[in-house]
Amino acid sequence: MRVLLVEDDPSLQRFVAMALEDEDVRLQGCTSVDEALLSLATQAFDLVISDLMLPGRHGNELLATLSERPELRGQAMLAVFSAGLNGQVRQQLEGLGVSRFLVKPCSLADLRACVQDARTLRDTASPVAPAEDSARATASVHQTAVEEFFGGNAGLYQAFLARCRAQFPQDIARGRDAARLGQHQPLRHLAHSLKSVLQTLGYPDAAALARELEDLAQQAGERQDVDSTAAIQDRWLRLEAELSRLI
The missing domain is CATH 1.20.120 (Four Helix Bundle (Hemerythrin (Met), subunit A))
Known part of the structure; x- marks a missing residue:
């Protein structure tokens, strides 16, 4: 499993890395939207987990770009960290392709379930073009x-x-x-x-x-x-x- 974590909080970065160290996951971290887009432009991921409040550009800009340019997203499942979202904001994010919401503070069980969902999606997805x-x-x-x-x-x-x-x-x-x-x-x-x-x-x-x-x-x-x-x-x-x- 190839997972891209877009998060600028070092403590949360460490938590995710520790939580997934036994999950057969290759985790790559970045701290901004620009770094994330560069990573997505150069390699494929099965899961993108992003915070919304990021330095510089907001996480919504990353999601909007992936919606406009599906070749960057590829087959990746999208998940976001949030401290609490109302129904309207959730609906907007779902419209941008987000399928999982990990409420801060995120539990180990929720994080691993998110990764498992992405693994299932990857294993059942249609083959992508070379x-x-x-x-x-x-x-x-x-x-x-x-x-x-x-x-x-x-x-x-x-x-x-x-x-x-x-x-x-x-x-x-x-x-x-x-x-x-x-x-x-x-x-x-x-x-x-x-x-x-x-x-x-x-x-x-x-x-x-x-x-x-x-x-x-x-x-x-x-x-x-x-x-x-x-x-x-x-x-x-x-x-x-x-x-x-x-x-």
Whole structure:
């Protein structure tokens, strides 16, 4: 069993690790949504257990991304930790694919039952397509980019995409700081780089957004134009959302 634990509380991390050490489980831990998305982009899991209150991005953003991009989730069962949820919130989370709720403080029995449910689901699920088929399907969506920038080599495209996905969380952190502090020059350099990367990956709309941000940051730096702050913040937030969807 391959289990991804998304939890920033060290004591709960230790509890889960100890509880599952005799359960034939390979447990991987991470502490943020960005780390979780990176893990999901590079390997498959049978069960994802996530807290909702996480540093940076809320756990709901992770669940929403997995709902929008089922290839990241794969066949994984989704479970969440919570300190208590009302019926409406539970219904919303169920709509995002959550099938188990582990109420804090979680009991050993509940945690092991959750893992057993995921194991049963894995053992009875229909076989999934090979990774090579998934890669070819993804490349076909951006066939123009594959042909134009990678000489028709879909494998090379996939390798470049994987490296970009590993880099995007760092780009997001840098961009957030630069936008928040009004550092126009670093933001312009970042937008310039992302413009080329996104165009190469076959996302022209996102690349155009990066180009707009680059131009705005350059103008603000040259003119010391404080009136452009709102426009820069708007473009950055939209670009950050695009990058988050690609992780």
